[in-house]
Amino acid sequence: MISLVKNEMYKILHKKAIYVVAIIALAGALLMSILDKSITNSFVDLNTMLYEEQLKTCVDIGEPIDIQHCAHAKAGLEQINFIKEKKIVNESKEMYVVRNDLYDAQLEYYTLIYSKADESAIEASKKKVDEAIELINNYDAVKYINTKMEEAKAEQVEACSDPNSNECIAANDDIVAIQYRIDNNIPYSYNDASSSLDSYSSIHAKYLDVRDKNDKFLNYNEIIDKRNSEATYKTAKYMLDNKILTNDYKDYSSGSELVDGFKTLSFFVILIIIMLSATNVADEFNKGTIKQLLVKPFSRTKILVSKLIAVFAVSVIFMFIIEIGINVIAGLVNGDIHTIIGKQVIFNYHTHEAMYMNTIVLSLYAALLSLPRIILLELFIFTMSVITTNAAFALGLGFGAYISEEVFAIFMKKFPFLSYSPTLNYQFNDFAFGAISPYKDIFLTKSIIVSVVSFVVLLTVSIIVFNKKDIKNQ
Amino acid sequence: MKSLLEVKNINKSFGKKQVLHNVSFTINEGEILGFIGPNGAGKTTTIKLILGLQSIDSGEVIINGYDVKKDFNKAMTSVGAIVESPDLYMYLTGRQNLKLIANYYKGIKEEDINKIIKLVGLEKRIDDKVSKYSLGMRQRLGIAAALLPKPNVLILDEPTNGLDPEGIKEMRELLVKLAKEDKIAILISSHNLSELESFVTNTCIIQNGKVIKSTSVKELKKLNETTFKIDLNTSKGISKLLGKKVKIIDDDSIEVYVEKDEITGIITKLIENKYQIYQVVMEEMTLEDAFISVTGGNKID
Ligand SMILES: Nc1ncnc2c1ncn2[C@@H]1O[C@H](COP(=O)(O)OP(=O)(O)OP(=O)(O)O)[C@@H](O)[C@H]1O
Ligand SMILES: [Mg+2]
Numbered sequence: 001m002i003s004l005v006k007n008e009m010y011k012i013l014h015k016k017a018i019y020v021v022a023i024i025a026l027a028g029a030l031l032m033s034i035l036d037k038s039i040t041n042s043f044v045d046l047n048t049m050l051y052e053e054q055l056k057t058c059v060d061i062g063e064p065i066d067i068q069h070c071a072h073a074k075a076g077l078e079q080i081n082f083i084k085e086k087k088i089v090n091e092s093k094e095m096y097v098v099r100n101d102l103y104d105a106q107l108e109y110y111t112l113i114y115s116k117a118d119e120s121a122i123e124a125s126k127k128k129v130d131e132a133i134e135l136i137n138n139y140d141a142v143k144y145i146n147t148k149m150e151e152a153k154a155e156q157v158e159a160c161s162d163p164n165s166n167e168c169i170a171a172n173d174d175i176v177a178i179q180y181r182i183d184n185n186i187p188y189s190y191n192d193a194s195s196s197l198d199s200y201s202s203i204h205a206k207y208l209d210v211r212d213k214n215d216k217f218l219n220y221n222e223i224i225d226k227r228n229s230e231a232t233y234k235t236a237k238y239m240l241d242n243k244i245l246t247n248d249y250k251d252y253s254s255g256s257e258l259v260d261g262f263k264t265l266s267f268f269v270i271l272i273i274i275m276l277s278a279t280n281v282a283d284e285f286n287k288g289t290i291k292q293l294l295v296k297p298f299s300r301t302k303i304l305v306s307k308l309i310a311v312f313a314v315s316v317i318f319m320f321i322i323e324i325g326i327n328v329i330a331g332l333v334n335g336d337i338h339t340i341i342g343k344q345v346i347f348n349y350h351t352h353e354a355m356y357m358n359t360i361v362l363s364l365y366a367a368l369l370s371l372p373r374i375i376l377l378e379l380f381i382f383t384m385s386v387i388t389t390n391a392a393f394a395l396g397l398g399f400g401a402y403i404s405e406e407v408f409a410i411f412m413k414k415f416p417f418l419s420y421s422p423t424l425n426y427q428f429n430d431f432a433f434g435a436i437s438p439y440k441d442i443f444l445t446k447s448i449i450v451s452v453v454s455f456v457v458l459l460t461v462s463i464i465v466f467n468k469k470d471i472k473n474q
Numbered sequence: 475m476k477s478l479l480e481v482k483n484i485n486k487s488f489g490k491k492q493v494l495h496n497v498s499f500t501i502n503e504g505e506i507l508g509f510i511g512p513n514g515a516g517k518t519t520t521i522k523l524i525l526g527l528q529s530i531d532s533g534e535v536i537i538n539g540y541d542v543k544k545d546f547n548k549a550m551t552s553v554g555a556i557v558e559s560p561d562l563y564m565y566l567t568g569r570q571n572l573k574l575i576a577n578y579y580k581g582i583k584e585e586d587i588n589k590i591i592k593l594v595g596l597e598k599r600i601d602d603k604v605s606k607y608s609l610g611m612r613q614r615l616g617i618a619a620a621l622l623p624k625p626n627v628l629i630l631d632e633p634t635n636g637l638d639p640e641g642i643k644e645m646r647e648l649l650v651k652l653a654k655e656d657k658i659a660i661l662i663s664s665h666n667l668s669e670l671e672s673f674v675t676n677t678c679i680i681q682n683g684k685v686i687k688s689t690s691v692k693e694l695k696k697l698n699e700t701t702f703k704i705d706l707n708t709s710k711g712i713s714k715l716l717g718k719k720v721k722i723i724d725d726d727s728i729e730v731y732v733e734k735d736e737i738t739g740i741i742t743k744l745i746e747n748k749y750q751i752y753q754v755v756m757e758e759m760t761l762e763d764a765f766i767s768v769t770g771g772n773k774i775d
Contacts, residue, residue, distance in 0.1 A: 003577045010574065014566055292561040292619070295525045296578045297550040471527040 001302055008310030012280070018272055018314070022322055025268030029326035033333035051077040058114070067114040074114075075106035086136070094136050096188045097144070102132040141187035148188070149178045166208045173201035180240055186247055193245040200236045207233040220440040227436065231347035231354075238354035239345055257330065258340050258359055261323040262366035263429040265373070269322050273315045273374055274398035277381035280311050281466075282391035291471055304466045308382060308459075315374055319367065349434030369428040372451050376426045377401060379455060383462040386469075412441060425450035475502040478627050478659035484523055484533035486516075486683075493519050494683045496533070501659040501676070503626070506649060508674035509663040516683040517663040518558055521631050524661075525555055537627055551579075554625035556633050560616020564605040568596055568615050571604060572622060579623045587622065593648065594618045609636030617645065621652075628652070628660045634669055646673045701757040702730050702737055707750040715747060716740065 058070035109125040160168035284290040385394035419441035479501040486494040535542040540549035576582040594614040
């Protein structure tokens with residue numbers, strides 16, 4: 001049996017097509033990361049066009065104009081002009097002030113102008129804008145933090161008239177976060193640590209808001225929302241408590257592309273699975289080599305199963321090559337390999353606790369949870385290919401199955417039976433660490449049953465058909 | 475003598491069309507059976523049934539004492555085969571193809587592979603991709619692949635297809651040697667009888683899915699009616715005397731179709747009836763003639 005599997009793998013690995021797909025995937029990744037870099041550079045130009053377009057509707061005095069909308073566009077445009085003029089780069093600390101203090105001041109200023117407020121109010125507002133510009137020109141990170149701390153303390157006094165109110169707890173959190181900045185030297189900026197600290201207090205407020213609501217009275221989206229806010233808050237708290245947030249910390253969403261890759265699987269990985277499964281048996285039938293194979297002293301069941309194992313093994317190997325390759329390339333282009341070797345905090349819904357995990361370990365876990373999808377996709381296409389011995393047909397059905405993952409999800413509300421589709425139930429990454437599926441009708445027990453049943457049915461059908469098959473003349 | 479391959483009353487239908495009717499034959503060790511029949515006679519179908527490539531409707535196939543239906547793996551352990559055409563992986567080299575095959579059996583060593591390569595004369599091109607081979611080279615590689623598991627039953631479906639005369643000659647010699655020295659039982663199918671005539675030990679003639687003659691080559695020739703041309707004083711009254719076996723050529727010559735040992739009786743009869751015989755010529759019959767006389771030509775129906 002082992003020699004059979006080895007032979008099958010040998011044959012697959014000697015075909016060119018699979019390498020072509022892998023190379024295209026990696027070349028594509030290289031291109032994308034280069035494009036990605038240049039797109040971030042042209043972010044400013046893109047927004048300029050957008051704001052200018054929006055502003056065109058704001059000059060017509062005859063019609064009542066949308067003040068909010070126009071003030072936003074005008075403030076945005078001013079902000080961009082400022083960034084361009086002063087050559088402020090994305091990663092800089094000044095950028096934070098530009099996009100918060102300066103933007104807020106300008107938004108207020110232009111709102112007053114568009115709403116034709118009185119001169120003195122406008123004058124006062126203009127002053128605030130000048131102050132913000134002054135702040136940027138003589139930027140001092142420590143002073144800036146201290147100012148924020150003072151503001152937060154004032155806020156606290158106000159909010160904590162009722163010490164049990166959510167507002168008070170949020171205000172306290174604000175101070176905790178700012179103190180963390182001071183203690184760990186994390187100035188306001190757009191790095192991931194600063195952003196996490198920024199949202200810390202608001203997350204807590206939201207979490208407290210939904211924490212005590214009974215799931216019975218919530219709809220599915222509200223339940224998801226509740227769970228998410230708990231996860232986000234506890235994750236943030238864990239990072240603060242364990243001093244994980246440092247200036248080079250990468251947060252979950254940007255730090256786990258490798259993990260995400262193994263969760264969703266790149267299209268090229270899917271392409272390889274579909275391609276191999278559709279052609280493996282059909283090609284042998286069409287080229288006649290199946291005859292040579294079937295006169296060997298092995299049962300047909302063994303031959304088919306070894307083919308399944310070989311296709312599966314090669315698919316998994318190429319999943320690793322492509323997913324890791326894409327991230328290594330992106331990491332090299334961006335000069336940041338945190339995405340591959342870093343650690344990250346994840347939330348465990350079983351224990352209701354956050355934990356710190358190695359990206360590699362997480363990737364392996366995600367890869368493991370992707371296996372049911374790979375196996376079932378492969379087995380489905382394999383079965384079709386065995387029944388029809390027509391590679392093109394099996395290939396088409398394979399893509400159909402892949403597309404159905406999205407399409408059935410859309411139509412599931414209207415046609416509830418679609419929730420029994422294996423393609424909606426083989427996504428076990430949705431349940432990682434006790435998470436729940438984004439769809440109400442998909443849950444772990446059902447997914448396990450649907451997956452196991454379809455596995456058994458497909459395997460049985462393919463084995464029976466393969467055993468009964470008369471080898472036709474060519 | 476041990477029989478290595480026994481085919482017993484096998485039947486096969488595709489839908490309503492029955493393509494094999496009670497096909498039976500046996501090949502003993504050291505024998506080469508020429509399996510002969512016109513296009514569409516059922517040769518390939520029979521071979522596929524023997525090898526388990528298609529299901530047998532009724533009847534049985536025994537290889538090395540094992541029933542193919544019940545004991546497939548054991549039956550196939552020492553069988554080498556080419557069905558229709560050598561089935562090779564075009565994107566691999568000749569050697570890689572052979573290595574794959576070697577992996578299916580225990581105890582085939584690198585040197586065995588090299589020996590086989592030499593045997594079929596492919597040393598120079600063995601590391602080229604099979605897609606670059608000529609048809610004849612592929613056929614040679616196919617034979618190498620069939621011989622690699624050291625089979626004692628070798629089944630070859632039209633293996634000479636694409637071989638040049640030299641190649642055919644080499645193959646013949648190889649098969650004769652294998653049968654003689656290694657006591658292999660060989661089944662070789664062809665619709666071209668003259669190709670097999672010189673080296674097969676037995677023939678089995680199949681037409682429309684029925685075995686119409688199954689015998690040793692010697693017997694086939696002997697058993698079949700031979701043509702004797704007889705010159706005599708007059709051919710009058712001969713038809714009455716000899717019946718259907720005679721054909722009147724002209725006034726003083728006839729042809730009779732009888733088995734060899736009957737000719738003395740005919741001549742005696744003619745002399746008894748006062749005919750004067752000037753000359754009797756036996757027209758030697760080839761296997762090809764025998765084939766045509768048995769099958770009634772190459773009609774496909
Ligand atoms: N899969 C099939 N479905 C229907 N009929 C078939 C099938 N395979 C073979 N036949 C029929 O069975 C008969 C025997 O075919 P077979 O291929 O065994 O002939 P053959 O003796 O090998 O001929 P050839 O010398 O042309 O190779 C033919 O009439 C053919 O049409
Ligand atoms: Mg044939």
